[in-house]
Amino acid sequence: MTAAAPVTRASSFPGERPVTLDVVREHNLTASEFDRIVAMLGRTPTLTELGVFSALWSEHCSYKHSKPVLKRFPTTGPQVVQGPGENAGVLRLPNGWAVAFKIESHNHPSAVEPYQGAATGVGGILRDVFTMGARPVAVLNSLRFGPLSEPRNRYLFAGVVRGVGDYGNCIGVPTLGGEVGFAEGYSGNPLVNAMCVGILRESDLATARAHGVGNVLLNVGAKTGRDGIHGASFASEELSEKSEARRPQVQVGDPFTEKLLLEASLELITSKLIVAIQDMGAAGLTSSSAEMAARGGVGVEIDTGLVPTREAGMTPYEILLSESQERMLVVAEPHQVAAIQAVCRKWELDATPIGHVTDDGLFRVKHHGLTVAEIPGQPLVDDCPVYTPNAREGAAAIARRKARPRRAARVDADEALEALLDTPSIASKRWVYEQYDSTVQASTVLGPGGDAGVLRVATEPFALAVSVDCNNRLVGLDPYEGGKATVAEAARNVACTGAEPLGITDCLNFGNPEKPEVFFQFREACRGISDACVAFGTPVTGGNVSFYNESPTGAVDPTPTVGMVGLLRRAEDRVPSHFRAVGDRIVIVGSSEGAMGGSAYWAELCDFIGGAAPRVDLEHETRLQQFLVAAAAARLLRSAHDCSEGGLAVALAEAAIGGPYADRGFGAVADLRTYAPALSAIEALYGEDQGRVVLSVAPAALPGLRAMLTRHGLQGYLAGEVRAPGGELEIVLPEGVHRWPVDRLRAVYDDAIPRRMRGISTDRPEA
Amino acid sequence: MLRVAVVRFPGSNCDWDTYHAVAGAGADARFVWHRDTDLQQAEVVILPGGFSYGDYLRSGAIARFSPVMQAVQKHAAAGGAVLGICNGFQILCEAQLLPGALVRNDRLTFVSRPVWVRVERTDTFCTSAYTRGTEMRIPVAHGDGCYVADDDTLRLLEAEGRVVLRYTRGENPNGSVADIAGVCNPAGTVVGFMPHPERYADPVTGSDVGAGFFRSIAAWLPGGTARSTT
Numbered sequence: 001m002t003a004a005a006p007v008t009r010a011s012s013f014p015g016e017r018p019v020t021l022d023v024v025r026e027h028n029l030t031a032s033e034f035d036r037i038v039a040m041l042g043r044t045p046t047l048t049e050l051g052v053f054s055a056l057w058s059e060h061c062s063y064k065h066s067k068p069v070l071k072r073f074p075t076t077g078p079q080v081v082q083g084p085g086e087n088a089g090v091l092r093l094p095n096g097w098a099v100a101f102k103i104e105s106h107n108h109p110s111a112v113e114p115y116q117g118a119a120t121g122v123g124g125i126l127r128d129v130f131t132m133g134a135r136p137v138a139v140l141n142s143l144r145f146g147p148l149s150e151p152r153n154r155y156l157f158a159g160v161v162r163g164v165g166d167y168g169n170c171i172g173v174p175t176l177g178g179e180v181g182f183a184e185g186y187s188g189n190p191l192v193n194a195m196c197v198g199i200l201r202e203s204d205l206a207t208a209r210a211h212g213v214g215n216v217l218l219n220v221g222a223k224t225g226r227d228g229i230h231g232a233s234f235a236s237e238e239l240s241e242k243s244e245a246r247r248p249q250v251q252v253g254d255p256f257t258e259k260l261l262l263e264a265s266l267e268l269i270t271s272k273l274i275v276a277i278q279d280m281g282a283a284g285l286t287s288s289s290a291e292m293a294a295r296g297g298v299g300v301e302i303d304t305g306l307v308p309t310r311e312a313g314m315t316p317y318e319i320l321l322s323e324s325q326e327r328m329l330v331v332a333e334p335h336q337v338a339a340i341q342a343v344c345r346k347w348e349l350d351a352t353p354i355g356h357v358t359d360d361g362l363f364r365v366k367h368h369g370l371t372v373a374e375i376p377g378q379p380l381v382d383d384c385p386v387y388t389p390n391a392r393e394g395a396a397a398i399a400r401r402k403a404r405p406r407r408a409a410r411v412d413a414d415e416a417l418e419a420l421l422d423t424p425s426i427a428s429k430r431w432v433y434e435q436y437d438s439t440v441q442a443s444t445v446l447g448p449g450g451d452a453g454v455l456r457v458a459t460e461p462f463a464l465a466v467s468v469d470c471n472n473r474l475v476g477l478d479p480y481e482g483g484k485a486t487v488a489e490a491a492r493n494v495a496c497t498g499a500e501p502l503g504i505t506d507c508l509n510f511g512n513p514e515k516p517e518v519f520f521q522f523r524e525a526c527r528g529i530s531d532a533c534v535a536f537g538t539p540v541t542g543g544n545v546s547f548y549n550e551s552p553t554g555a556v557d558p559t560p561t562v563g564m565v566g567l568l569r570r571a572e573d574r575v576p577s578h579f580r581a582v583g584d585r586i587v588i589v590g591s592s593e594g595a596m597g598g599s600a601y602w603a604e605l606c607d608f609i610g611g612a613a614p615r616v617d618l619e620h621e622t623r624l625q626q627f628l629v630a631a632a633a634a635r636l637l638r639s640a641h642d643c644s645e646g647g648l649a650v651a652l653a654e655a656a657i658g659g660p661y662a663d664r665g666f667g668a669v670a671d672l673r674t675y676a677p678a679l680s681a682i683e684a685l686y687g688e689d690q691g692r693v694v695l696s697v698a699p700a701a702l703p704g705l706r707a708m709l710t711r712h713g714l715q716g717y718l719a720g721e722v723r724a725p726g727g728e729l730e731i732v733l734p735e736g737v738h739r740w741p742v743d744r745l746r747a748v749y750d751d752a753i754p755r756r757m758r759g760i761s762t763d764r765p766e767a
Numbered sequence: 768m769l770r771v772a773v774v775r776f777p778g779s780n781c782d783w784d785t786y787h788a789v790a791g792a793g794a795d796a797r798f799v800w801h802r803d804t805d806l807q808q809a810e811v812v813i814l815p816g817g818f819s820y821g822d823y824l825r826s827g828a829i830a831r832f833s834p835v836m837q838a839v840q841k842h843a844a845a846g847g848a849v850l851g852i853c854n855g856f857q858i859l860c861e862a863q864l865l866p867g868a869l870v871r872n873d874r875l876t877f878v879s880r881p882v883w884v885r886v887e888r889t890d891t892f893c894t895s896a897y898t899r900g901t902e903m904r905i906p907v908a909h910g911d912g913c914y915v916a917d918d919d920t921l922r923l924l925e926a927e928g929r930v931v932l933r934y935t936r937g938e939n940p941n942g943s944v945a946d947i948a949g950v951c952n953p954a955g956t957v958v959g960f961m962p963h964p965e966r967y968a969d970p971v972t973g974s975d976v977g978a979g980f981f982r983s984i985a986a987w988l989p990g991g992t993a994r995s996t997t
Contacts, residue, residue: 165877169908170818172780256778256821348777437879437908439966440816442784445973456971463971571971661881661904 006042008374013316013367016047023047027054033385040379048317048365048372052380055283055321056290059547062384065513066545069526073540074533079502080541085295087128087208087279088198089541091503093567094462098202100134103142103195103468103507103563105546109250110192114159118192119167119253123325125196126171127279130262131328133206133269134198137441138455139168141178141194142468142507142561146187148424148756153182156190158757163253164194165435170255171262174444175436176453178468181425183603185476188551193507193544195563197466199457206269208278210292210300210331210357215275217289217302217355218337220344221261222326224285225310227251229321238512238550257326257349264347265328273336273343280327286320288329289355290363294381302355305368316367331357387513391524394517401477401597405608409601413681414738416605417653418748420646420686423604427752430660449660450577451493451642454568463571465499467564471644472557477598478613479521479558483528485614485690488621489644490564491536495625496640496693498575498632499566501536504529506543506562511555513547521558522547529560535618536625538564568632575632577641578658579666579696584638584722586668587705588648589624589714590692592676594683600645601686616690620714624691627712636701636708643692648672649685649731651694656722656729657746665742667727669720673734681733696722768795769985772809774839774855776801776830781816781852781965788965789813792981801833810989811848811892812839814855816908816963826869826911827857836862848892848987849957850980853909856949856959864957865950866924867916872909873942879908881974883935884948884962888928891955892987896979903976905962907940912961914943914950924950932960 017023024034027050037045037053045053059065075083081098082090088102106121126136141164146153157180168175173196210217227250268274276296278288285307293300304316310324330351332340337353344351358364363380365373411419420426433448445463446454452467469490475482491501506529511518533540543563549556568574579586596602597611631637643651648670657665676684695716697705702718709716720730729745731738771794775782782798789796797807801819806812819830830836836858843849843864851859859865872878881904886897916924921944924930932949939946941961949960964977 162876169877169879169910170778170780170821172817254821256818256823259778259780259818434880435877437877439879439906439963439972440780440784440908442781442787442966442968442972444966445971447973 007376008041008362010046010049010371010374012046013048013372019044019047019050023050029054029057033057036385040376040383046372048320049375051317051321052286052373052375055286056380057384060282061287063545064384065387065389065547067386068388069523073530075539077537077539080539081202081205084540084542087131089505090132090205091541091565092202093457095460096202097457097460098200099197099464099565100129100132100200101195101197101505101563101565102128102542103193103505103561104544105507105509106192106194107189107509107546107549110160111190113250114156115163116250116252118160118163120251120325121192121194122164122167123253123255123258124281125194126173126258127281129196129198130265131206131208131277131279132198132200133204134200135266136173136196136198137443138176138197138453138466139173139194140176140466140468140563142470143180144186144191144559145182146184147182150187153187154757160190160192161432161435167253167255169437171259172440174438174440175433176438176444176455176466177448180429180432181472183557185557188553189549189556191509191549191556191559193561195468195505197464197565204270206277208276208292208295210276210296210298212275212333213298213357213359214334215331215357216334216337216353217300218330218332218340218351219307219354220328220330220351221349222254222257222324223308223310224319224322225324226314226318226322227324229318238548240552251323251325253325260347260349261326261328264344264349267343268340273340274330274332276331278329280329282323284321284323285329290377290381292329292331293363293377299358299360299362299377300355301358301364301366303366306352306354308350308352316365316372320365389513389519390516391520392516393520397517400610401612403610405602405606407606409605411605413685416601416686417649417740418745419605420600420650421653421745421749422752423600424753424756426600426646426650428750430750431753431757445571445574446497446576451496454497454574456571461570463568463574465494465497465566465568467493468561469493470559470561472559473603473609474598474613475525475560476557477610479524480528481613481616483525483560484532484616484618486560486562487529487532488616488690489642490562491538491625492642492693494564494566495628496575496577496642497568498573498629499568500629501538501564501566501625503538503541504533504562504564505541506560507546509546509549509556509559509561511550518555525558525560532618535622573632573635575637575640576659577655578639578662579655579668579722580638582666582722582724584696584698585702586670586719586721587695587697588675588692588717588719589695592679592684592687592689594676594679594687595689596683596687599647599686599688601682614688614690620691623712623714624693627708627714631705631708634704634708636697636705637695638698639696641694643694647686647688652731653729653745655694656742657749664725665746666725667723667729667742669723669730671720671732673732675717675719677734681735684733685731769811769987770795770797770807770809771811771813771984772797772799772806773813773815774799774801774835776819776833778819778821779815779817781963784965785813785815785852788968788981789984791968792978792985794985799835801835804834804838806838806842811850811984812842814851814858816853816855819854819858827854827861830858831862843957846954846956850893851959853961853963856961857911859957859959865952865959866920867914867950869911870913870915871911872913877910878940881906882940882962883938884932885935887933888931891931891951891958893958893980893983894931896983902935905964905977906966907962909961912941914947916944921945927953931958932962
């Protein structure tokens with residue numbers, strides 16, 4: 001390595017190890033990345049500086065393997081107030097309101113410490129939203145675990161659910177929905193993605209852009225401890241037997257302090273006392289200060305000796321890289337400091353000046369006056385090398401698409417419905433969401449258990465619909481079509497409630513991007529997401545990339561989770577997912593070719609994941625969404641339910657079983673003899689063709705519905721009607737009639753998860 | 768207009784919901800901060816749900832020592848009306864304004880869902896809008912909602928008709944003794960219960976069956992019986 005004259009000066013902190021190549025490797029930096037650092041500084045970095053680089057140049061903070069792909073996402077539109085690059089994306093709503101939302105992963109911490117890992121995942125995403133000046137109004141989550149037949153997976157599942165619940169419940173933000181899936185590929189590496197949605201007046205929008213030379217940096221909130229040091233780097237490596245030793249690095253959450261921080265932050269923002277604010281999330285003080293400075297094109301100087309710490313003797317290295325929770329970095333004009341401290345005192349929080357904004361563009365860290373780091377600020381944040389790894393689809397993946405199941409299903413066509421409803425990925429998630437407060441804030445219009453959550457906004461007539469989705473099986477089979485399908489399903493779920501899809505946030509969970517087959521999955525899934533978002537007019541407003549989701553047993557299924565927000569113009573027009581009245585007509589929109597590729601039927605009952613993934617017709621999906629929104633506004637629909645995993649039979653069964661608190665399910669008859677006459681019974685019942693919904697409609701509304709369908713260029717198939725509670729679900733096919741008692745289906749559907757989780761403690765893994 | 772103070776502790780999270788439900792029923796709602804000792808001449812004080820001070824010791828155990836609770840004690844001792852909802856009920860028990868205690872749910876997990884409850888007593892300031900025996904479904908959302916009391920206390924509560932709300936058969940979400948969802952003091956002026964009627968006070972949230980509690984309060988005549996609502 002060749003070093004020019006030093007551009008900056010910094011001294012080693014007393015007692016610090018010298019920086020050797022071994023130390024560089026320990027910091028997850030490559031030799032060439034280190035060379036770039038030396039060239040940038042004109043000298044060897046101090047250990048403190050190396051720590052700063054390792055955090056900001058980690059995959060988690062730098063997006064070094066994903067940037068070129070993410071750049072292709074559509075991010076603009078008339079509704080976009082804030083696109084990617086801030087703590088959360090923001091979309092415009094009527095009457096001066098806006099919605100801030102984001103999704104983020106906390107996979108690795110949850111794999112080693114499920115309760116705290118999940119809890120702090122919720123805490124982090126809440127802070128991302130309220131630093132924008134938005135009051136959090138809903139939390140959602142997307143979870144993936146290995147099969148519940150394994151004790152460790154049950155332990156992780158129970159701990160994560162409890163962690164998510166305890167944090168959101170305490171802070172008083174309703175958990176309005178989510179999804180949970182179980183598959184072998186997640187056994188060593190569960191996924192925990194948390195999404196938060198917040199509401200703000202557009203005029204109160206806050207930013208994380210430092211400016212104003214001489215302005216003060218304040219550390220607000222909890223004291224800094226030694227927890228979570230190197231969390232960002234931990235998130236950027238594969239899980240291994242050694243990961244268990246990382247357990248002490250998992251942060252510990254304190255939702256009570258977070259609640260105080262939320263109230264104090266919103267008061268500081270709406271009273272215009274501050275210039276900028278950012279959460280100290282991944283890489284803590286380092287990333288918050290460096291990123292705020294870089295966004296504002298200014299320098300910052302911090303004295304870590306001024307940061308309130310939980311324990312004595314913390315080094316600047318530890319203070320900079322701690323991921324202690326419930327902390328904010330605030331930039332303010334000097335004359336406002338006293339007023340800010342008064343607001344914080346009211347909420348029982350400390351606000352401590354720890355530095356100031358400078359005009360030299362440097363990221364400078366002192367510790368009691370000794371300069372321990374001095375790095376050019378913009379290059380520190382922006383000049384991390386960007387990689388475009390090789391992308392190549394694996395031969396096995398190609399072969400899988402052409403394969404067929406080698407064995408027949410273990411049950412017949414009738415038993416298959418019960419078996420699918422008993423599958424934890426499809427079954428009722430009541431066991432999960434009854435541990436989450438879903439009605440606090442008294443704004444829940446449609447709670448968990450339907451296609452999407454719906455919440456009202458203040459006293460406005462409109463409401464928001466929110467959903468998270470990912471069909472990981474389809475993405476694994478065909479990343480491009482799977483990416484499209486994921487956005488389409490999220491949009492369909494939102495549209496089923498009557499809301500118009502507005503925009504998305506995404507959480508892209510993949511394996512090691514340095515493996516060509518993984519990078520292929522990533523690139524193609526993102527291309528699918530982009531194409532769907534362009535077609536639907538739903539821009540990507542931000543999100544999170546989580547690579548290195550690998551355990552010794554291999555990479556997780558590619559899981560690009562999409563969080564969708566939609567606008568329901570009149571809250572009272574909301575359409576539930578379940579049948580509601582005897583005699584209502586059942587209408588299916590969307591056709592079927594009996595797509596079995598990637599279906600739950602093949603996966604769960606034939607132990608086969610393969611075949612050609614169904615193609616997503618984006619033009620049809622767009623018309624379907626527009627139809628659903630228009631039909632809801634015209635009050636033509638009694639219920640609307642997306643047809644996805646498990647096909648038409650599962651969709652009809654779910655609509656008949658009813659909502660979680662219905663007294664009893666409805667009977668229903670659906671005659672499919674002319675719907676898809678050429679299909680086998682299995683294909684007709686369990687095929688997973690995209691772009692389909694099951695509607696129920698009052699008989700008097702049928703003519704209006706037909707006209708509405710025609711106007712949108714769609715065909716509806718009048719399949720049957722809703723029958724009295726306590727009856728059967730009857731599906732008539734060319735080869736015969738299939739009947740299931742709805743009470744029995746409901747019992748199976750409701751008990752699938754509880755019966756597997758009976759007696760599970762969240763305190764420790766079962767022996 | 769009847770004045771209602773809604774107390775805000777650090778960690779209260781149903782403060783606004785309660786405020787809106789009170790105001791929506793036509794009463795004059797005011798917030799009172801936990802450090803304040805001035806209840807602003809309110810006729811009714813409500814302790815809303817949430818996790819006061821984080822509930823890290825026992826739910827409600829720290830809140831009872833706050834300055835505002837001294838004022839609430841005085842208000843109650845003078846015959847003033849006090850309602851505790853969820854965490855507010857826990858605080859009233861900790862403060863010994865109500866008998867018994869609320870401990871961890873029998874299933875050990877937090878429980879959030881609508882449950883059926885029956886109104887057992889309608890001559891209190893907050894239940895007068897209902898007829899006795901009315902059954903309705905209201906959300907609960909709590910981890911520590913299992914009501915317990917010693918046998919003598921239970922006998923007394925039943926004998927004096929001080930069970931205000933009871934979970935209907937099979938609906939008890941937390942293992943509470945005798946399906947008790949809410950109780951009152953001997954005079955019926957201090958009431959606490961676990962369900963959240965403020966979350967079902969507007970039809971857009973799926974139901975407004977809980978609005979009657981707040982209509983009762985708004986129509987209440989301090990020192991007398993319910994004001995005529997006609």
